[in-house]
Amino acid sequence: MTEPMMNVLDFRNSPLDRRTLRTRVPRASVDISDAISAVGPMIQDIRERGRAAVLEYTERFDHVQPDTLRVPAAALAAALEGLAPAVRSALEETITRARAVAEADVRSAVTTEFTGGGTVTTRWLPVDRVGLYVPGGLAVYPSTVVMNVVPAQAAGVPSLAIASPPQADGLPHPTVLAAAAMLGVDEVWAMGGSQAIAAFAYGFDDGEDLEPVDLITGPGNAFVAAAKASVRGVVGIDAVAGPTEIIVLADATADPRFVAADLVSQAEHDPLAASVLVTAEASLAEAVQDELRTQVAATAHTDRVRRALAGNQSGIVLVDDLDAGIAVLNAYAGEHVELMVADPQAVAARVTNGGTLFLGDHSPVALGDYCSGSNHVLPTLGTAAYSSALGVQSFLKGSQVVDYPRDALAAVAEHVTVLATEEDLPAHGTAVTVRFGGDV
Structure with missing residues (x-):
């Protein structure tokens, strides 16, 4: 018998109460307590010694000794000039769509009047200064520049700084620099990992001047997440994010090729990425397993994808019917939720927990990662049950005026x-x- 690509969890004839579902759905196990202990001394060191400490950690972890941490304006201009025309066009379209959605989300002040002329006005003010973290690691993320910068600009944030790990030449990846230049962000720092988060939180003025920020946003590895958790309270953060995840609800109308392709695309991010399929159709589950064997063997990052799909955080969940499948989705509260069912609009109305919903055969998560206009910085690990995608509101603070x-x-x-x-x-x-x- 051929070994399955993904574990199968049988929820048929099982209770659907919240407690049972929360304990049984596949989920990444994330414990950053060790990482928090590891980054604590580093954060304190950077707080006390500033830029000198950041340079030392940059040499230790990134194996480079940049002359300056702030990226020169000439390097930003050169990166934009050297950007391949097709990549530039794709980024321009991504920016245009993201900006259209973000600007539509901007809130206006609202005034309520009471007897005698008393008023309460709720107003929304932008955060003064934001540090945006763009990771390196297994991939290059100019799209993360767009997803963080565009809503911040739409919110009216007056001061934006980007940090991204340096490459061998001492500069962040040129496509990241080009994206920053396209968006008019001229303050970019060659800093990665937890040292970048600490530098944003406390700033430094020894040799170069980095003003501390009020809010830090952007994804990263466990040490970045630990650093963000450690400085929360000194500054605001968007979230302590876990590994990326997708959950697909599919019925008999779903194309197993599409389902498998989307599960693979998410698993491509990281061996800890979660790919989950929920279906009442055992025959579809088998067809998806068959497709995965073919597609995983053909993909560029086969080993990474195979490990993610076989992990305990991933799996195929068999349920009795569509109602049970929706219950699983709401208990899982996934980052990315795909509805590959006969009537996705009707099902979407019943899915109350999810970072972003993708409806039908032609709305894959990959579209949302780049060019749908939605934001791809989303809540993970079930936090979509109470938190939101990164957006304009993330960069605004509510204030009320009583008169x-x-x-x-x-x-x-x-x-x-x-x-x-x-x-x-x-x-x-x-x-x-x-x-x-x-x-x-």
Whole structure:
């Protein structure tokens, strides 16, 4: 018997309550506690010694000794000039679509008026300064530059800095630099890993000036995630992200070639990537296994993909019917959710947990990674049950403005004093009554 490419989990005739499903769905096991312990001393060192410490860690981990950490303007211009025309065109289209979606998401101030002319205005203000991390590692990520920069710009963030690991020449990958130049970001730093996160959080002024940021966004490995978790509170972060994941709900109408191709495309990212298929059709599950044997053997990163598909974080989940499949999707709360079913729009209305939903045969996750207009920085590890994709809102902070004239305060004065008395905070009530001639 041929060995299956993916583990099969049989959920048929099983309870569908939230507790059971959460414990049984395949999930990457991520524990960054060791990484947090490892990066803690480094972060403290960079906080105390600044640029000098960053340079030392850059030599240790990236094996380069750049003359400067900040990328010169000439290098950005040269990278853009040397960009292949087809790549430039693809990035331009990606930017155009991402900007169209981001600008449509910008929130306007809203004012609510009460008796006596009192108003409360909710306004949305951009974060002052943002550090955007673009990883290196197994691939090159100019698309991550776009996905982070475009919504920040749409939100009106006045100061943006990018950090990305240096290559052998001491500079980040030229396509990353070209993407930054295309977007008008001229502050780019040749810094990778946890040292980049620490530098963004604390800044430095020894030899070069890096102003600390208010918010750090962007994906990375376990050490980047650990560093972000460690500096959270000093600065804001988008998320502590886990390995990437896809969950596909497919019925008898699904094409097993498409299903297999999408599972492989996600597994290509990392041996820890999660690829999950949910179906009530045992024959489809077998057909997908057959397709995987062919497609995995033919793909460029065969070993990486094979390890990801065979891992405990991946699998084919057999369910009784479509309703059960939807229950599994909502319990999984996946980063990428594909609906390859007869009526994907109707099913989408019932999927309440998912970073981004991709509907039908011609909306693969790969489209969202690059050129759909959606953002590919998404919640992982089930956090889509309560968190959102990176977007304009990620770079905005809500603030409310209260403007009550005397008559408006008078209309609620008694309510304030009653509640203040109930909570045993009498000075709160006095702060209102004194405005109407009451004793202090």
